[in-house]
Amino acid sequence: MGRRILNDALRTIVNAERRGKASVELKPISTVMSSFLRIMKEKGLTLLFDPKFVCLSKNIILSVHWCEGSISGEAKIDTLFLIAFDVRYIKNFQVHDPHRVGRITVDLQGRVNDCKALTYRQDVKAKEIEEYTERTLPTRQWGYVVVTTPDGILDHEEAIKRNAGGQVLGFFY
16 A cells, blocks of 8 residues: 555656646655655755856756867867756655645656656565666666665665665656
8 A cells, every 4th residue: 555655656746747847746645755755855966067068968968078179179178167957856845744644745856757666565685686776777877776675765776885685665767
């Protein structure tokens, strides 16, 4: 039952992202859902770059050139004017009235392509997490698999660091 609630919430997030909504409200809630959202909020990075020399496509940095070049191939180093670019999956979320039915308001960033919760129990050993991640995510560069372990709910990178296996809750990219 709890995994169905998580799956419905994640599908609501994906649908709102596709429609271009700024925020979404999730009901009913669970502690697993707020842990999953915490991982979505923490993961990603803030990049610094020079806006004159960056090619962006769908919030993914394709190439960063830190120097100016001429047609003959000579390169001159340009002074860097850096800006921060936040590539986290969600901006923020807020839990309202967690002891009753409750609701969670999620501020979206427009970065979630897909996220799903597994409605069946998928056990994965610590050694098998990397292989499972390669099968599930589209590439190695982005996306996370969320695993519930004896150490708590972790993403696949943290679970590998701690050498902890467990059950796969879901994934997002």
